[in-house]
Amino acid sequence: MRGVVEPHVDLRASARSIGTIVRWFSLALLAPVPLAYAEGESLRPFVVSFLIGLTIGVALERAAPAGARVGAREGFLIVAAAWAVAAGVAALPYILEGGDASRPVDAYFEAMSGLTTTGSTIIVDISSHGRAIVFWRSLTQWLGGVGIVVFALALLPRVSGSFLLMSGESPGLEFEKLSPRIRQTARRVWSVYLVGTLFEVALLFTGGLVGLAPRMHLYESVVYTFSTVSTGGFSPDPHSLEGYGAYAQWVVIAFMVFGGSNLGLWFLAVRRHRRHLLGDEEFRWYLAILVGASAIVAAELYAHGAHRLAEAVRHGAFQVVSIMTTTGFGSEDYTAYTQLALFALVILMLVGASSGSTGGALKVVRVLIVARILRREGRVVVHPEEVRPIRFNRSVLSEPAVRSVLAFTILYLVLFAVGATILMADASLREPRISPFEALAAAATNLGNVGGGLTFFGPFGSSAPFSDLSTVTLSTLMWLGRLELIPVVVLLTRSYWRR
């Protein structure tokens, strides 16, 4: 049947592609081994996990002969399943380590939180874990930032249907090709990401050397960088970035902004012309919202808190950037902020970062387009015959594209409401008791891959008090949010599986 367009999902071909991605992903499990050896920690969690991951990958690859073709339908399944399976493999070190995240449900939560760059943690005391495990935790965020499928595509010689796979995984409206070749495009995105990573490590590390950033040694620099450029938010310190000083916090602010912007634009800006960056409508709005919201929160802090002006500006900017780029770091415990400041942060959780970034949530571009759709609806009431195309970045959006943005936004809000409802219902039956606002914040923070929430699961807190049902719900929300809903939701429709 090969070569013929098959109307049903080719499970074998899909399994093969999933296997390839998982096999490559497993290699990452070897990265913490030298560190574990140097620190005198056990190598077993990583080596055994690597072998299991490799076995799963190879076994899946055997499901179909080489050259099996995948189409659009398989693309959704491959992307969705690859992330679910990869999270399973990434969870193995936590289970094998035997710490406070060793229950499979908890380990899977931690791994999914890492890969989806959410940054919610189930671990209560991070200092009880070895440095290699903490390094692994941040590495999963770094790998998940640009995407494990993109990662595989950049390395692999050829995967059929790769364009479909990459567009299925990349956050944002439309996947922009930076090069006629998909592999080249994947590599370019990764090169931007890599350069940003190296810059941040260098800045943090030298800051630590010259005494600007206390406690920021090479290990901390690398681990924080992994969680910054990926807009992940895992921290090796239970107090996040509180104790590292103003310099480190400003560096992290800058690179969260970088991670939350469209990485492709940076490539075009460096290679061609800088107008690609500032000429981009989404980028301008993204910066404008960040600056505006920072000003509001900083003003709140200055007016109500014990902060001096410079501190208020820094903490305001840090929290706003951390939440809007969906990173989830904290420079101080913002759960004690005023109601207005908290409300601003929850709204930013829903807006999220730019398309084509490592960040999550709705994305600035969708929010802007929805605003334009609403403005148009307002006009059409008065002038029913008027034809008003929706424009973005000086080009016209087709009506199907407009409809899909609207559908996505509604779906996002529905899932947000469903997630919050499950959490609320669960919390009404057993501990922990949470308020409706907290339930909404927890759903938003995990669906948007932000990570920092309110009250006990704030920037310094842990999600451990949640019941297993809630933990599974939150893991699912992260998965949905990272894959931009569609690849997962499509799998739930009956027509997807029919001929």
Added chain:
Amino acid sequence: MRVMIIGAGQVGTAVALALEARHDVTVVDIDPQRLAALSLRGDILAVEGSGTTRAALLRAGARDTDLVIAATDRDDSNIVAAMMARAICKGKIVARTHSYEYVEAWRNGHLDVDFVVSSEQESAQAVARAAGYPTAVQTDVFVGGLVEMIEYVVDVRSVGIAGRTVAEVGVPDESVIASIIRGDRLIIPGGTDRIEAGDRLVLIASPAAARGWAQRLAPGHAAIDDVVVVGAGATGTRIAALLAELGLHVRLVERDRDRARRAAEDLPGVRVFCADGTDLDFMAREGVGRSDALIATTGDDARDLLIGLIGRRLGVRAVIAVVADPAFIPIFEAAGVDLALNERLVTAEEIVRFTHDPRTTGFAMLEGDRAEVLEIEVSDRSTMLGVPFHKRPLTGAIVGAIVRGERVIFPRGHDSLQVGDRVVLFADARRVAELERTL
């Protein structure tokens, strides 16, 4: 001059008949009947054959032709014929097209011909001129629309102009007063010359500055701001685009949903409505009657007439129609349409204008034939190179605009000419020959 015209359609015929008295005209067409009909009306040589083929062009004597005009009704045929002619003859080549696309391509140097005339653009400009400057006596455009020449009557409403000297009035940027016409005197003004009520002022200016002048000379009246265009065909779309560029508020009404959609996508500055121009309810609801001008260009003469009349009835100040059949022009005007124009005639006029002088790519006659406005290329032997105008003024002429590369300069006394400039020149007709030698 030997002129070859390819295509004996309406444009080709009009151009041939306009030129045959003064030039040797050859017309090439594939249709012997059309050629026969044309031969009866004028003294021309008719050659049967396809102008896109080398053989037919050679047979028609393209080798010794000074000017080839590709004027069939099809853009691609005209482009191919123009390219073919370029290879065969050393004369000037003119291509007529519908689409403005080709004008842009030509302006960017991607089409190797001497002149491209687009029917859409010419009729859009004619309408825009009429809609934008209803009080002007005569208007013309040069350098592909970047420079305009307008002639205004100065009347008592022209506050701050009548009774003052040129220096007191102050000439706005991007404009030059080319001449003051008083009775039968034609004055090329200096700062001390006085402008009086009843004078006619000839201005050379950018489109924006020309609008500024219109408002100074006839306040209230010239302030056309709100225009409704009915019909989003190629011409209607072009008209809407041009008027929007002039800074007017333009509404475009189109019946066909896809066309309306496309126009809305192409014209960000224009409000597009998907509705029928004969829908009285719609026209009333959108307040079309309060607009300053209505332009009917649906491509269907009967509907255009009806829409024009509806506009008249609703109280629109100026009603303009683009008619397909030139024979209907008097009927439209008799019925109360202020201006009816035909795309092909406008195009033919533009082509004829080009033929007046081989070196002149723009040309306009004023005051019968007493003065001319022409577009001319400065030769590298010109005695005016590098000399500021205030040191050695031209006699009986004034440079209204200088085109230097991408820029248009509206010169003052301290400016001077450089090699490669093109100038828009206003000149006393008796001095044109002499000026063409000195420049």
